[in-house]
Amino acid sequence: MNRAISGQGPAIVLIHGLFGDLDNLKSLGQSLQSDYRVIRVDVPNHGNSPHWDTMDYPALADAMVAMLDEEGIDKALFIGHSMGGKIAMATALYHPERVSGVVAADISPVAYPHRHQLVFQALTSLPLDGSCDRRQALVHMKDAGVDEATAQFLLKSFRRTDTGFGWKMNIDGLKRNYDALIGWPFHTLSYSGPTLFVRGGDSDYVKAEHKDAIMAQFPAVQLKSIAATGHWLHAQKPELFNRLVKGFVDSLALPL
Structure with missing residues (x-):
C-alpha cells in the first residue's frame, strides 16, 4: 500500500474513508507526529495504492498487518474514519496481537444500507x-x-x-465490492484492547441502537460525541477532534 510516514515513537496508522486518500487525516497526523510514528495509508483501490478486483474487510485487515511487517512494526494503534474505521476495527478483531488500540470515527461495527x-x-x-x-x-x-x-x-x-x-x-x-464494504462479517469476534468511538452529533452513522453491537465486540470502549458535526467531524471541527483523539492516545502510554 502507498503510505506517508512522519514522526518517531509508537506506531499509529491513519486510515481514510470510502473515496478518500491518505491526505484526509493529514491534520490529525500532524497533531500526533511530534510524539508518534504516524503512517497515513492509501487504502487499496484509492489514491496511489494498487487496484484490487476483490476487496473485503478480512483482506484489508491482512493488508494492514502486511504493511506493519514491511515497516518492521510489531504493534500499532489504528485510527480510521468511516470505512477506514471499519478497517481499523477489522484489523483489531482479526489480528488483535498486532493492535495496541483502535479509534473509530463516525462508524459502527454493523452493516449499512446503500447510500452512495x-x-x-x-x-x-x-x-x-x-x-x-x-x-x-x-x-x-x-x-x-x-x-x-x-x-x-x-x-x-x-x-x-x-x-x-x-x-x-x-x-x-x-x-x-460495495456490498462487502457496507457490510460487516465479524459478529462473533471481539477485541478487548482500548477503543474509542467518536461520532458526529448530527450524523446518523452511529445510532443508539448500535451500542449493543459496539459493546459486544469492543467491551473496553469509550464513546464520545462532537456536537454540531456530521459524518465529516474531523474536517468540521478539526481542532476539537484532534485534541480528543490525541488525549485518548496519550492516555494509553503506548510502548515503542
Whole structure:
C-alpha cells in the first residue's frame, strides 16, 4: 500500500474513508507526529495504492498487518474514519496481537444500507475523454445530485492523464465490492484492547441502537460525541477532534 510516514515513537496508522486518500487525516497526523510514528495509508483501490478486483474487510485487515511487517512494526494503534474505521476495527478483531488500540470515527461495527448510489452514478457518467475539465466535472456532479462539499471531496481524486482526465481511485472495483464494504462479517469476534468511538452529533452513522453491537465486540470502549458535526467531524471541527483523539492516545502510554 502507498503510505506517508512522519514522526518517531509508537506506531499509529491513519486510515481514510470510502473515496478518500491518505491526505484526509493529514491534520490529525500532524497533531500526533511530534510524539508518534504516524503512517497515513492509501487504502487499496484509492489514491496511489494498487487496484484490487476483490476487496473485503478480512483482506484489508491482512493488508494492514502486511504493511506493519514491511515497516518492521510489531504493534500499532489504528485510527480510521468511516470505512477506514471499519478497517481499523477489522484489523483489531482479526489480528488483535498486532493492535495496541483502535479509534473509530463516525462508524459502527454493523452493516449499512446503500447510500452512495448518486455518487457512483455521478462518477461513472462523467466523461473522461478530455471534454470535461475539473470545473466542468464539478458542475456535472452537482447536476447529478451530489452536494458541493462531497463533489469537491471526490474531485481530489480527479487527475489529468495522457488522454484526458481520470480517477486515481478504482471506481469499478469500489462499485463491485460495495456490498462487502457496507457490510460487516465479524459478529462473533471481539477485541478487548482500548477503543474509542467518536461520532458526529448530527450524523446518523452511529445510532443508539448500535451500542449493543459496539459493546459486544469492543467491551473496553469509550464513546464520545462532537456536537454540531456530521459524518465529516474531523474536517468540521478539526481542532476539537484532534485534541480528543490525541488525549485518548496519550492516555494509553503506548510502548515503542
